[in-house]
Amino acid sequence: KLSYSSAAIIILTLQVKDKxxxxxxxxxLDTAEATLYxxxxxxxxxxxxxxxxxxxxxxxxxxxxxxxxxxxxxNLGAKDPVNGQPITNYQKLNTESxxxxxxxxxxxxxxxxxxxxxxxxxxxxxxxxxxxxxxxxQERISEAHITLQLIDANDNAxxxxxxxxxxxxxxxxxPFTNVVTVQATDADTGDFGRVSYALQGEGVNEFMxxxxxGVIQIKPGALGRSNLDRExxxxxxxxxxxxxxxxxxxxxxxxAVIVKVxxxxxxxxxxxxxxxxxxxxxxxxxxxxxLVSQISATDPDLELNNVVHYxxxxxxxxxxxxxxxxxxxxxxxxxxxxxKGRKEPYVISVxxxxxxxxxxxxxxxxxITVGDVSRNDGVPKFLKPESGETAEVPEESSVGTAVFQAExxxxxxxxxxxxxxxxxxxxxxxxVRKLFQIDANSGLITTKVALDRxxxxxxxxxxxxxxxxxxxxxxSRLLTVVVKDVDDHPPQxxxxxxxxxxxxxxxxxxxxxxxxxxxIAIDKDIGKNAVIDYAIIYGNDDGxxxxxxxDQNRGIISLDKRLDRExxxxxxxxxxxxxxTDRARAVAKKPYDKLKLDExxxxxxxxxxxxxxPTFVEKNMTRGVRVNAAIYTEIGKVHAEDADAEADVIxxxxxxxxxxxxxxxxxRELGESGFLVDPSSGIIQTNQSYGKYADGFFDxxxxxxxxxxxxxxxxxxxxxxxxxxxxxxxFVFDKNPVNVAKEMKEFKKDxxxxxxxxxxxxxxxxxxxxxxxxxxxxxxxxxxxxVLDQEDVVDLDNVQTLFDNEKNKKLNDLFEKYSVDKVERxxxxxxxxxxxxxxxxxxxxxxxxGIAAFVASxxxxxxxxxxxxxxxxxxxxxxxxxxxxxxxxxxxxxxxMGPAPSLMGQNNPSINGSxxxxxxxxxxxxxxxxxxxxxxxx
Numbered sequence: 001k002l003s004y005s006s007a008a009i010i011i012l013t014l015q016v017k018d019k020x021x022x023x024x025x026x027x028x029l030d031t032a033e034a035t036l037y038x039x040x041x042x043x044x045x046x047x048x049x050x051x052x053x054x055x056x057x058x059x060x061x062x063x064x065x066x067x068x069x070x071x072x073x074x075n076l077g078a079k080d081p082v083n084g085q086p087i088t089n090y091q092k093l094n095t096e097s098x099x100x101x102x103x104x105x106x107x108x109x110x111x112x113x114x115x116x117x118x119x120x121x122x123x124x125x126x127x128x129x130x131x132x133x134x135x136x137x138q139e140r141i142s143e144a145h146i147t148l149q150l151i152d153a154n155d156n157a158x159x160x161x162x163x164x165x166x167x168x169x170x171x172x173x174x175p176f177t178n179v180v181t182v183q184a185t186d187a188d189t190g191d192f193g194r195v196s197y198a199l200q201g202e203g204v205n206e207f208m209x210x211x212x213x214g215v216i217q218i219k220p221g222a223l224g225r226s227n228l229d230r231e232x233x234x235x236x237x238x239x240x241x242x243x244x245x246x247x248x249x250x251x252x253x254x255x256a257v258i259v260k261v262x263x264x265x266x267x268x269x270x271x272x273x274x275x276x277x278x279x280x281x282x283x284x285x286x287x288x289x290x291l292v293s294q295i296s297a298t299d300p301d302l303e304l305n306n307v308v309h310y311x312x313x314x315x316x317x318x319x320x321x322x323x324x325x326x327x328x329x330x331x332x333x334x335x336x337x338x339x340k341g342r343k344e345p346y347v348i349s350v351x352x353x354x355x356x357x358x359x360x361x362x363x364x365x366x367x368i369t370v371g372d373v374s375r376n377d378g379v380p381k382f383l384k385p386e387s388g389e390t391a392e393v394p395e396e397s398s399v400g401t402a403v404f405q406a407e408x409x410x411x412x413x414x415x416x417x418x419x420x421x422x423x424x425x426x427x428x429x430x431x432v433r434k435l436f437q438i439d440a441n442s443g444l445i446t447t448k449v450a451l452d453r454x455x456x457x458x459x460x461x462x463x464x465x466x467x468x469x470x471x472x473x474x475x476s477r478l479l480t481v482v483v484k485d486v487d488d489h490p491p492q493x494x495x496x497x498x499x500x501x502x503x504x505x506x507x508x509x510x511x512x513x514x515x516x517x518x519x520i521a522i523d524k525d526i527g528k529n530a531v532i533d534y535a536i537i538y539g540n541d542d543g544x545x546x547x548x549x550x551d552q553n554r555g556i557i558s559l560d561k562r563l564d565r566e567x568x569x570x571x572x573x574x575x576x577x578x579x580x581t582d583r584a585r586a587v588a589k590k591p592y593d594k595l596k597l598d599e600x601x602x603x604x605x606x607x608x609x610x611x612x613x614p615t616f617v618e619k620n621m622t623r624g625v626r627v628n629a630a631i632y633t634e635i636g637k638v639h640a641e642d643a644d645a646e647a648d649v650i651x652x653x654x655x656x657x658x659x660x661x662x663x664x665x666x667x668r669e670l671g672e673s674g675f676l677v678d679p680s681s682g683i684i685q686t687n688q689s690y691g692k693y694a695d696g697f698f699d700x701x702x703x704x705x706x707x708x709x710x711x712x713x714x715x716x717x718x719x720x721x722x723x724x725x726x727x728x729x730x731f732v733f734d735k736n737p738v739n740v741a742k743e744m745k746e747f748k749k750d751x752x753x754x755x756x757x758x759x760x761x762x763x764x765x766x767x768x769x770x771x772x773x774x775x776x777x778x779x780x781x782x783x784x785x786x787v788l789d790q791e792d793v794v795d796l797d798n799v800q801t802l803f804d805n806e807k808n809k810k811l812n813d814l815f816e817k818y819s820v821d822k823v824e825r826x827x828x829x830x831x832x833x834x835x836x837x838x839x840x841x842x843x844x845x846x847x848x849x850g851i852a853a854f855v856a857s858x859x860x861x862x863x864x865x866x867x868x869x870x871x872x873x874x875x876x877x878x879x880x881x882x883x884x885x886x887x888x889x890x891x892x893x894x895x896x897m898g899p900a901p902s903l904m905g906q907n908n909p910s911i912n913g914s915x916x917x918x919x920x921x922x923x924x925x926x927x928x929x930x931x932x933x934x935x936x937x938x
Contacts, residue, residue, distance in 0.1 A: 007038060008037070008038050009035065009036070009037055009038070010035070010036040010038065011033055011034070011035050011036075012033065012034045012035075012036065013031060013032075013033055013034075014031065014032045014033070014034055015029060015030070015031045016029060016030050016031075016032075017029040044081065044082060044140055045081075045133070045140045045141065045142040046078045046079065046080055046081070046087050046131035046132070046133045046140065046141070046142040047078060047079055047081050047142065047687065048076060048077065048078045048131065048142065048144045049076075049077045049078075049676065049678075049679070050632075050676065050678050050683075050685070051678075052144055053632075054142070057142070057143055057144050057145055058144075058145050058147070059144050059145070059146050059147070060147045060149060061073070061074055061111075061146065061147070061148055061149065062149050062151050063117070063148055063149070063150060063151065064150075064151050064153055065117050065118055065119040065150050065151065065152065065153050065155070066116060066117070066118070066153055066155055067113065067116070067117060068116060069113055069114055069115050069116050070112060070113075070114075071112070071113075072106075072110035072111060072112050073111045073112070073113065073148070074110075074111055075108070075109045075110055075111070076090065076105070076109035076110075076111065076129065076131070076144065076146075077109060078090075078109060078131035078142065078144075079673070079687070080133040080140075081631075081687060081688060082133070082140075084670070084673035084674065084687075084688065085673070086108075086109070087109060087131040087132070087133055088107050088108065088109075089107060089131070089132040089133070090105045090106070090107060090109055090129055090130070090131055090132070091105075091129065091130045091132060092104070092105045092127065092128075092129050093127070093128040093129060093130060093143070095126065095127050095128065099122060099125045099126075102114055102115060102117075102125065103125060103127050103148070105129055109131075111146070111148075117150055119150045119151070119152040119153065119188075119189070120152075120156070120187050120188070122150060123149075123150055124147060124148060124149050124150065125147075125148040125150075126145070126146065126147045126148070127145075127146055128143060128144065128145050128146065129143070129144055129146060130142065130143045130144075131143075131144070152188055152189045152190065152192055153188075153192070153251075154188055154192040154244060154245065154251040154252070154253060155188070156186055156187040156188045156192075156193075156244075156253070157186070157244070157253035157254060157255045158184040158185065158186045158195045158242035158243065158244055158253070158254065158255050159184060159185055159186070159187075159255065160182060160183065160184045160240075160242065160255065160257040161182075161183045161184070161185070162182075162257070163257070164257060164258050164259070164260065165180050165182060165257065165258070165259040165260065166259070166260040166261075166262070167179060167180045167259070167260070167261055167262070168261070168262045168263075168264055169261065169262075169263065169264065170263070170264045170266055171228045171229060171230040171263045171264065171265065171266050171268070172228075172266045172268060173218055173226060173228065174218065174226065175217075175218050175219065175220035175221075175224065175225065175226050176217050176218060176220070177217060177218045178215055178216070178217055179207065179216040179217060179218065179259075179261060180216050180259060180261075181213070181214055181215045181216070182197065182209075182214040182216065182240050182242075182257060182259065183214055184197070184214070184242035184255065184257075186244045186253075188244065191244070191245050191246065191247065192244055192245060192251075193244060194244060194245070194246055195242050195243070195244055196211045196212065196242070196243055196244075196246045197209050197210070197211050197212075197214045197240060197241070197242055197243075198211060198240070198241045198243070199216075199238060199239070199240060199241075200239045200240075200241050200256075201239045202236055202237055202238065202239065203236040203237075203238045203261070205219065205227055206218070206219055206226065206227045206228055206233075206236065207219055207236070207238060207261070209240060211246075214240075214242075216238065216240070216259065228263060230263040230264070230265050230266070230302075231269055231300040231301065233263070234262075234263055235260065235261060235262045235263060236259075236260070236261040236263075237258050237259075237260055237261075238258070238259040238260075238261060239256055239257075239258060239259075240256065240257050240258075240259055241254050241255075241256050242254060242255050242256070242257070248505070249607075249646075250507070250607055250608075250609075250646070265301055265302040265303070265305060266301075266305075267301055267305040267354065267356025267357060267358065267359075267360055268301070268360075269299060269300045269301050269305075269360065270299070270352075270354070270360035270361055270362040271297040271298065271299045271308045271352035271353070271354055271360065271361065271362050272297060272298055272299070272300075272362065273295070273296070273297045273352060273362060273364045274296045274297065274298075275364070276364070276428065276430055277364060277365050277366075277367065277426070277428040277429075277430070277462075278293050278295060278350075278364065278365070278366045278367070279293075279345070279366070279367040279368075279369070279426060279462070279476055280292045280293040280331075280366065280367070280368050280369070281368075281369045281371055281474065282333065282337065282368060282369070282370055282371070283337075283370070283371050284337040284340055284370050284371060285337070286333050286337060287333070288332075288333055288334060288335065288336070289332050289333060290332060290333045291330060291331075291332055292322060292331045292332060292333060292366075292368060293330075293331045293366055293368070294328075294329060294330050294331075295310055295324075295329035295330070295331065295350050295352070295364070295366070296329055297310070297329070297352035297362065299354045299360070301354065301356060301360075304354075304355040304356055305354055305355065305356035305360075306354060307354060307355045308352050308353070308354055309326045309327060309352075309353055309355075310324055310325070310326050310327075310328075310329040310350060310351065310352055310353075311324060311326060311350075311351050311353065312324060312348065312349065312350060312351065313349035313350065313351040313363050314349050317346075317347070317348050317349065318334075318348065319335075320334060320335050321333065321334055321335040321337065321340070322334050322335075322348065322368075324350070329350075329352070331348075331350070331366065337370050340370045342370065343471075343472055345367040345368055345369040346367070346368045346369075346370065347365055347366070347367055347368075348365070348366045348368060349363050349364075349365055349366075350363065350364055350365070350366050351363050352364075365428070367426065367428070369472075369474065371471045371472070371473065378410050378411035378412035378418060378419065378467070378469075378473060379410075379411075379473045379474075379475060380408050380409065380410045380421055380465045380466065380467055380473060380474060380475045381408060381409055381410075381411075381475060382406070382407070382408045382463065382465060382475060382477040383407045383408060383409055384404075384405065384406055384407040385404065385406065385463070385477060385479045387477070387478075388480075389479065389480075390479070390480040390481070390482055391403050391404035391445075391479060391480070391481050391482070392481070392482045392483075392484050393447065393451065393481060393482075393483060393484065394483075394484045394486050395450075395451050395452055395453040395454075395483045395484060395485060395486045395488065396450050396451070396452070396486050396488055397447060397450060397451065398447075398450065399447060399448060399449060399450065400446050400447065401446060401447045402444060402445070402446055403436065403445040403446060403447060403481055404444075404445045404479060404481070405442075405443060405444055405445070406423055406438065406443035406444070406445060406463050406465070406477075406479070407443055408421050408423070408443065408465035408475065409421075410465075410467050410473070412467065412469065416469075417467065417468035417469050417470075418467055418468070418469030418473075419467060419469075420467060420468045421465050421466070421467055422440045422441065422465070422466060422467075422468065423438050423439065423440055423441075423442075423443040423463065423464070423465055424438060424440060424464050424466075425437075425438060425461065425462065425463070425464065426462050426464055426476070428462070432459060432461055432462070434448065434449070435447065435448055435449055435451065435459065436448060436459070436461060436481070438463070443463075443465075445461070445463075445479075445481075451483045452483075453483040453484070453485050453486070453525075453526075454489060454524040454525075456483070457482065457483050457485075458480060458481070458482050458483065459480070459481045459483070460478055460479070460480055460481075461478070461479045461480075461481060462476055462477075462478060463476060463477045463478075463479055464476050465477075485525050485526045485527060485529050486525075486529070487525050487529035487579070488525070489523060489524040489525050490523070490578070490579070490598060491521045491522065491523040491530075491532040491577040491578065491579065491598060492521060492522060492523075492577070492597040492598050493519070493520075493521050493522075493577060493597055493598065493599070493600045494520075494521075494522055495597065495600060497594055497595055497597070498594065499594075501572070501600075501601040501602060501603045502517075502519065502600060502601065502602045502603070503602075503603050503605065504516060504517040504557070504602060504603070504604045504605065505604075505605045505607055506559075506563065506604060506605070506606060506607065507606075507607045507609055508563050508564055508565040508566075508606050508607065508608065508609045508611065509562070509563065509564070509609050509611055510559055510563060511559070512559055512560065512561070512562070513558055513559065513560075514558060514559050515556055515557070515558050516545075516557050516558060516559060516604065517557045517602070517604075518554045518555060518556050518557060519534065519547075519554070519555040519557065519575055519577075519600055519602065520553070520554050520555070521534070521553075521555070521577035521598070521600075523553075530553070531549075531553065531579070531580055532549065532553050532555075532577050532578070532579070533549055533577070533578055533579065533580045533583060533586075534547045534548075534549060534555035534575055534576070534577050534578075535547065535575070535576050535578070535583070535586060535587045536573050536574070536575055536576075537574050537575070537576045537586075537587060537588065537589055537590055537599075538573070538574035538589060538590060538591050538592060539571060539572045539573040539574055540571075540573055542561065543560055543561055544559065544560060544561045544562075544563055544571065545557055545558070545559065545560060545571070545573060545604070546558050546559070546560040547575060555575060555577070557573075557575075557602070557604075563606060564606075564611075565606040565607070565608050565609070565644075565645065566612060566643040566644070568606065569605070569606050569608075569645065570603060570604070570605055570606065571603070571604040571606070572601065572602070572603050572604075573601070573602045573603075573604065574590075574591065574592040574599055574600075574601055574602075575599070575600050575601075575602055576598055576599050577598050577599075577600075578598065608644050608645040608646045608647075609644070610644050610646075610647060610648075610707065610712075611644065612642055612643040612644045612647070613642070613711070613712045613713065613714055614640040614641065614642045614647075614650045614704040614705060614706055614712070614713065614714050615640060615641060615642070615643075615704075615714050616638060616639070616640045616704060616714050616715070616716040617639050617640065617641060618638070618639070618716070619714075619715070619716050619717060620716075620717050620718075620719075620791075621636060621638070621716065621717070621718045621719070622718070622719045622720075622721075622760060622762065622788050622791055623635050623636040623684075623718060623719070623720045623721070623762060624720065624721040624722075624723045624762055624764055624786050625686060625690055625720055625721070625722060625723065626690070626723055626724070626725075626764065627689070627690050627691045627693070627694050627722055627723065627724050628689070628691070629686050629689075629690065630686070631685075631686055631687060631688065631689075632676070632685045632686065632687070633685060633686045634683055634684070634685055635675070635684045635685065635686065635720060636683075636684050636718065637681065637682050637683050637684065638652060638677075638682040638684065638702050638704070638716045638718070639682055640652070640682070640704035640714055640716070642706060647706055648706040648707065649680070649706060650704050650705070650706045651679045651680065651704070651705060651706065652677050652678065652679055652680075652681075652682045652702055652703070652704055653677065653679065653702070653703045653704075653705070654672050654674075654675060654676070654677040654700070654701075654702060654703075655672070655701040655702060655703040655715065656669075656670075656671065656672065656700075656701040657669075657670040657671065657672070657673065657674035657675060657698055657699070657700050657701075658670065658698065658699040659674070659693060659696055659697075659698050660696055660697055660698075660699065661693075661695055661696035662695075662696070662697075663695055666696070670698075673687075674687070674688070674698060674700070675687060675698075675700060675720075677702055682702070682704075684700070684702070684718070690722050693722045694722055694724060695722070696722050697719055697720060697721045697722060698718075698719070698720040698722070699717065699718075699719060700717070700718040700719075700720055701715055701716070701717055701718075702715065702716045702718065703715055704716070719791055721786065721793065723764070723786065724827070725784065725826045725827030726825070726826070726827045727786070727793075727796070727826075728764070728784040728785060728786055728825075728826035728827075729784070729785055729786075729787075729796060729799050729800070729803070729823055729824070729825060729826060730782045730783055730784040730785065730823070730824060730825070730826040731763075731782070731783045731785065731820050731823055732769055732780060732781070732782055732820065732821045732822045732823070732824065733780060733781040733782075733783065733818065733819055733820055733821065734779070734780055734819040734820075734821050735779075735780070735781060735819050736768075736778065736779060736780075736781060737766040737767060737768065737781045740766050740781045740783065741766050743818060744763060744766065744783070747814075747818050748761050748763060750814050750817075750818075751811075751814060754808065754810045754811045754814055755802065755808075757789065758789075758790070759787055759788065759789055759794070759802075760787070760788040760789075760790075761785055761786075761787060761788075762785060762786045762787075762788065763783050763784070763785045764783075764784050764785065764786070765783060765784055766781055766782075766783050767781065767782055767783075768780070768781065768782070769781060769782045770782065772828075780821070782826075784826040787799050787802065796825065800823070803823040805823075
């Protein structure tokens with residue numbers, strides 16, 4: 001694409017070669033040079049904003065979907081280059097696509113849709129529009145081909161294929177077994193339409209989901225087995241969350257669906273007896289059918305799997321002396337026990353079985369003491385403990401700590417063996433005898449080891465009291481011992497030593513004291529011993545965050561100060577849990593230690609919020625423009641930045657232009673005309689010729705904005721001088737313009753640093769060096785420049801003094817580094833010639849000669865007028881002769897032109913003579929005086 005501002009002259013070398021040559025092939029060719037002079041575009045027709053050009057009248061505009069109907073997308077912004085005014089007459093051209101009919105163009109150039117545009121329905125809309133300027137009959141028209149590219153917005157949440165899901169599976173399924181697959185789709189595109197899945201709430205420890213495919217599987221437990229147990233949790237309502245934008249963001253949308261999972265029972269639990277062992281006493285004279293004991297067991301499985309029946313494990317132990325009701329578990333005597341009495345109890349194994357497949361069972365032992373019938377018929381009776389009574393002992397108590405004082409009485413004489421009681425624990429194989437001991441004489445129960453409540457908080461002791469008579473009479477009583485909690489466990493977080501930090505997201509500028517998250521620690525103690533306090537011990541130097549404990553022992557993290565993402569987008573906190581009484585020692589500042597489970601690392605990601613205005617990097621700039629600069633010449637570029645990470649694109653707008661001419665004190669407001677500002681890049685270009693603005697400068701105000709809110713803007717102020725070549729100096733480089741352009745930025749910076757005072761150097765072009773005779777030196781480059789002291793222009797005499805490199809060694813070194821031959825004026829100013837006395841005299845004589853010629857002309861005219869009056873008074877008739885006006889020089893001598901028409905209706909003789917010969921005075925290519933006269937007789 002040809003551009004006058006890029007290259008005004010193009011020289012092409014052309015070569016012609018004889019392809020059919022057979023001899024001297026290398027010599028049979030010739031070359032020629034073709035010089036192309038590029039003319040600047042004459043912008044009389046309306047001009048649309050860049051990137052529109054007359055050679056490429058295409059405009060691509062990106063717009064967001066879901067803009068309300070009737071709301072303007074953007075303004076075409078065409079202007080009349082003749083008067084600089086905006087175009088107010090637009091005509092929409094017919095298009096083949098029906099989508100173009102959706103778009104309407106207002107007379108002000110606003111592009112409006114008649115309906116809400118949905119990216120999922122329409123991707124692009126193309127149409128053409130013409131801008132018309134000028135009066136009717138003298139219209140000047142430019143066309144633009146507009147392509148609207150819709151940008152997808154995240155306006156659709158994922159949608160599941162079903163409203164809900166339900167399935168059944170056996171409770172004994174293996175880990176990684178597929179349960180069900182959920183599927184959600186998102187109508188948006190890109191990351192907006194990419195769906196990820198996650199489980200939330202109930203069942204996260206038993207199930208897992210593939211975040212990409214939506215396949216729900218059984219999650220393995222700590223030992224490689226699943227955590228499913230129907231006896232604990234019979235069904236699950238899994239909440240599956242589908243989110244778009246896997247990377248997260250403020251526009252992320254989500255939806256949820258419930259997956260109901262019903263666990264099917266498997267016969268995996270054996271019956272459980274109500275006691276670890278049973279004891280009974282039956283006299284040897286008891287009749288057949290006497291109730292000995294009641295055995296009871298339950299099964300947590302369902303249906304047939306939990307139906308329990310009873311039997312003897314080893315029938316040979318019974319010898320037909322006892323029988324058991326298989327449905328109720330009651331054991332009766334089935335034979336005569338006479339002679340079976342003894343001190344040691346009989347041990348019978350009893351089994352409880354369910355009806356499941358495979359069948360599960362559990363065995364227990366029944367200790368039956370058959371008492372001799374004798375005079376020792378007094379049966380001991382417990383006074384303490386009473387039925388259902390409990391005893392308490394603190395955990396970690398020293399060995400020998402008293403637990404309970406048992407007390408029993410015997411109706412027999414206490415001074416005899418029949419009334420003498422001894423206390424004991426039955427030897428039932430349980431752990432009780434290892435933890436407790438009872439004094440046989442006093443009945444005082446004490447501890448044998450230090451108890452740990454977190455290991456077991458309750459024990460059931462079987463106390464026996466028997467006399468020393470014959471047969472022995474005894475009784476038993478249950479005592480429940482509760483281990484009281486002691487604060488012997490520090491609080492800890494439930495995490496692995498190499499666990500990843502806890503992630504939280506919070507939007508910046510949230511209200512103070514707003515909750516942003518929580519952490520939970522556990523303490524194996526109970527009651528007041530389990531109260532946990534929290535503190536932030538690292539990463540909170542600015543005191544932005546605070547943490548408090550709620551009534552559920554959770555650490556609530558909140559904001560104590562203003563949260564600004566532009567100050568920091570990530571905060572890494574170390575939170576410590578401790579007992580409230582240990583606060584003074586626990587809150588000491590220290591970095592995170594992953595080996596200490598009472599510490600946890602929390603990463604707080606601060607989400608961006610549009611709370612910063614665009615800001616120009618350079619608010620005050622000084623530039624220059626040539627009076628003869630071509631249209632669309634780049635003058636400079638403004639650039640603004642927005643500190644917000646997710647800020648919208650910044651657009652630039654020409655806010656105001658004011659022209660000043662200091663010599664006359666003129667000030668003229670031009671409004672938004674005078675220059676072009678590219679909305680996206682901030683490049684400032686010319687849009688007219690500036691010859692009428694010579695000797696002045698423009699104050700240009702450019703606005704940057706990225707929000708409809710008028711307060712979210714910033715302004716840059718440019719001072720643009722209108723320059724003539726006579727106002728500029730130029731560097732002459734001993735290298736071509738391409739190499740000079742590559743080093744110009746560094747060269748400008750080094751030159752400005754070579755002076756003691758803060759000067760600004762504005763370089764305006766890089767062209768081939770023009771010699772004195774007007775020819776171009778293609779090996780050298782001239783770059784015209786201007787020097788500013790703050791905002792004031794340094795006059796050329798001072799500039800020449802400043803750039804005297806013989807006085808400035810640093811400047812001389814820079815000239816040698818960048819191959820600067822010399823510094824001279826951009827345009828040569830010719831000194832007006834001086835007039836000596838001889839030239840002055842000649843000038844005076846010339847003036848007198850001119851006056852004399854003028855007087856002579858007047859005299860001749862007067863005499864001629866007088867002569868004509870005298871002729872008219874005489875009796876002579878003057879007749880105009882018909883003569884030939886022109887004889888072409890191309891005719892040979894002697895040629896005859898056609899006869900002239902007669903005058904006055906008479907056949908007058910021809911001036912050629914009677915024989916038509918042309919006279920010598922007629923043989924000329926010059927025209928003959930058509931005002932010739934001849935006298936005729938009256």
